[in-house]
Amino acid sequence: MTSPDDLAGVFTRIVRARPLPVAAREFAAAGVPVFPCLPGGKRPMTRRGFHDATTDPEQVEAWWGECPRANIGVPTGAASGFVVVDVDVHGPVNGFDAFKRARDAGLVEGWQLLVSTPSGGMHAYYPAAPGTEQRSWQAAPAGVDFRGDGGYIVVPPSAVVSDRGASSYRVRRISTGQAESLESTRLRDFLDPRPTPAPRRVGQAQNISGERLAAWVAGRSEGERNQGLFWAACRLAENGTPSADTYAVLGSAAEQVGLTSREVSATIRSAYRTTHPARQVSVEGPDERSGGVPRRASQPTAGRVLS
Incomplete structure (x- = not known):
């Protein structure tokens, strides 16, 4: 597991143009486990996907030595020490609107860094909550996903190829303030609230639709x-x-x-x-x-x- 300072350090270094094999080695050296994804894509190349992620320098060297153009995948949650709020922009759904509402409500403060994604969205990185499982979830109506335990992300300087050509993950901003853990369950309930049954009087059956x-x-x-x-x-x-x-x-x-x-x-x-x-x-x-x-x-x- 990497610390917020170590994570900020490796992202600061890869802001400068770095070949993918070099960046993969730097992540691993900083304690961030990595695994290869298809060149120009997000699908893992290893049999067990993010479960194969490692910081072992020999394995990392072998993977990117065999496929230098492989994108870099990183597991989220306890495995890496950070979680990510994934803001999507797909058709009529603009996750930035939901992220702004969450920010105004004080639910997404404390991010360590922001990364622009190839689709026009954004990844906001936070330290994983120590000793607490934070499972991945989706709030599709809001255009926001949470990548925690059981998930993974693709990191800079990886690139995704689409009909519009190739576009890279780019470090957008690195915070100089104190990074703080995210209350992921509270954020999910805010973005995608579960139906609330009508209140009932004592002795009366609850009216649920x-x-x-x-x-x-x-x-x-x-x-x-x-x-x-x-x-x-x-x-x-x-x-x-x-x-x-x-x-x-x-x-x-x-x-x-x-x-x-x-x-x-x-x-x-x-x-x-x-x-x-x-x-x-x-x-x-x-x-x-x-x-x-x-x-x-x-x-x-x-x-x-x-x-």
């Missing part, structure tokens, strides 16, 4: 789908909604974002087991062995939470 929850599930991106469905199903389970009705409300929305009917049923069952551990759980879903005809499947309860 299944349609609102379904619309929220339908907006989840890859990497968020199971977790989002699980959370929404838990809210309906807590409200006393039968599991079969929960499948009817949330199933099509979850399948719309890429989950299979089997995954939907399993996730809803898990939500009900977690919320009502002493009950049997039945979920009405399509039976793939019977040509998609719905069936009712009973499962024993267990106190397991989806990861």
Whole structure:
């Protein structure tokens, strides 16, 4: 794991034009693990991707000796010691608008450096929170992603080739102030808030809109789908909604974002087991062995939470 000062130092050096093999060696020497990505692209060239990242100078020399034009990938989170807020600009979605709102709310202060990305976006680097897992997430409606544990980024002076030609990652600004850890969960809740059920009076059932929850599930991106469905199903389970009705409300929305009917049923069952551990759980879903005809499947309860 590298320190903020070491990270700033290596980026300060690569502001000057450096060949990719030299930059890869400098990152590794500063304690930042690296791995090669396809020339002109972001896809890892190694079999295990960012899990193969290393600071071993011989391995780094071998990788870039074999492919000098390979882009430089770096794992984020505890592996490298820093996390990144990825501001995207895609079509009508401009992540800079969301980043500005977060900045005005005091949620994105303390960055160590800013990097301009080939797509016109930006990477904001922060020190990883010590002793705390910060999982990667996406807030697609806001045009902002978070790269933490379980993720990686491509770093300068790498370049990406598109229809418009080649464009490089470029160091935009290096902070001279104190770098601070980012409250990533708080930022996500600000950028992509989960539906808030209406308040209830004592002794009265909570009024939860299944349609609102379904619309929220339908907006989840890859990497968020199971977790989002699980959370929404838990809210309906807590409200006393039968599991079969929960499948009817949330199933099509979850399948719309890429989950299979089997995954939907399993996730809803898990939500009900977690919320009502002493009950049997039945979920009405399509039976793939019977040509998609719905069936009712009973499962024993267990106190397991989806990861």
